[in-house]
Amino acid sequence: MFLTTLNLAASAFCVYFLYADDKLKPVYGMSFVGTEISLFVGLLTGSFIPAFRIGKQRNNLLKNGKGITEFDLFVFIVCVAYVIVEAINLKTVGIVLLDTENNHVSAYGGHGIIRAFLVSFRTLVILTIYYKTLVLKQRLNALEIIICLVLLFDLATTGSKSGIFTFFALYFLTIYPLMLHGQIKKINIPWPLLLVLAAFPIGVVMVSVGANASSALQQVGLRLMASGDIFLLGYYDDVFASIQESSFFKYAFYPGWGTILKNLGFEIVPPEPVGVDVFAFYSGSRTSGANGRYNYLAYHFFGLWGGFVYALIIGLLVGYLRHLYTKLDASKVGYFGFLFMVTLISCSSRLIDDILLFGNTSFWAIFFLIFCTIVAKILNLVLRALLIEPPIISQQQS
Numbered sequence: 406m407f408l409t410t411l412n413l414a415a416s417a418f419c420v421y422f423l424y425a426d427d428k429l430k431p432v433y434g435m436s437f438v439g440t441e442i443s444l445f446v447g448l449l450t451g452s453f454i455p456a457f458r459i460g461k462q463r464n465n466l467l468k469n470g471k472g473i474t475e476f477d478l479f480v481f482i483v484c485v486a487y488v489i490v491e492a493i494n495l496k497t498v499g500i501v502l503l504d505t506e507n508n509h510v511s512a513y514g515g516h517g518i519i520r521a522f523l524v525s526f527r528t529l530v531i532l533t534i535y536y537k538t539l540v541l542k543q544r545l546n547a548l549e550i551i552i553c554l555v556l557l558f559d560l561a562t563t564g565s566k567s568g569i570f571t572f573f574a575l576y577f578l579t580i581y582p583l584m585l586h587g588q589i590k591k592i593n594i595p596w597p598l599l600l601v602l603a604a605f606p607i608g609v610v611m612v613s614v615g616a617n618a619s620s621a622l623q624q625v626g627l628r629l630m631a632s633g634d635i636f637l638l639g640y641y642d643d644v645f646a647s648i649q650e651s652s653f654f655k656y657a658f659y660p661g662w663g664t665i666l667k668n669l670g671f672e673i674v675p676p677e678p679v680g681v682d683v684f685a686f687y688s689g690s691r692t693s694g695a696n697g698r699y700n701y702l703a704y705h706f707f708g709l710w711g712g713f714v715y716a717l718i719i720g721l722l723v724g725y726l727r728h729l730y731t732k733l734d735a736s737k738v739g740y741f742g743f744l745f746m747v748t749l750i751s752c753s754s755r756l757i758d759d760i761l762l763f764g765n766t767s768f769w770a771i772f773f774l775i776f777c778t779i780v781a782k783i784l785n786l787v788l789r790a791l792l793i794e795p796p797i798i799s800q801q802q803s
Contacts, residue, residue: 408570413632416700417633423636448720450721451726451728454724475781483777487530500562518664524766528751529748529777531575535575537549574751575747586734588736607622608621635697635701636698638683648682648705651706656706659676661764661772662768678697678762679701679702680694696759696762697759698759700716719760723756745774748774
């Protein structure tokens, strides 16, 4: 949400820049101001909606005959799946950081399903490791330590600054409910460590594009403001007319389900992010584009007044999810409930960025979380049935 707040400020700056330069059509300015107000009203109102209780007192993890818990099986399944997906990614796409012709988005042209699988399992691996070490306070085994090394290599070579931020964002999202409920002490991060963390994405830019430190710092700063690009480039009649997608239903609900239906043989043309259309209007290239932002999508799909309602709904959803997250007590939910809520809250800010991106990230991450949990439960039942000795029944009892 910190990065989202920076993006909101950058968006406002870019819209004000257009206004000051006398290049902003009044209806676009009214739409932006109205959707911003609606969002904040929704965020505030959503925080006052009573949050339902999540789970009851958590049962101790049952062990089978070899002392392996269901969660151990879950971690093993997630780690193995992640390694397989990463191997396929390296074989198909390669190391994106060293690809001078593509970025972390365009490199997956034609391989979007691989990117969806990789991002989802990368998120699940990070969360399961955090859950085991921070919530359960257990040590990592040899396999999990190796997975951590693979994960660090993966994150360092993605070429994506946001991918690197995700590693730290998930850490704070994991410990936040623990601190609220007094399960761990508040963590104070010293300034030297903050500087090291801040320098990490700058180092990635220096390696990926060959920039010097000053230029890399400027590029990272501009990237944090890049959500304003959609307004600076897109608040013009001709650009709006060039946007291809007109169905909000398809734009919002294609991610996940649309991909599944398409792979089953249905003729469905996937929607492209609105930012791609805006970027293509100026450059002719469809390799990337700015995030659509809820303000821009609201006006495009619903017009001036309908856009205010859309922004209000987005604010209510994000505000309520954030309020619900403050009620999450790790001691009263199992690993699935905790990981589900952290995954959902980690994706919730993308509702503000672009609902298509929210669908892509949340659907697959939650889908694989449910899938791996079901497989872990089945394996746990099988192992318990095979490894636990049945009770001895005497002849009198029989």
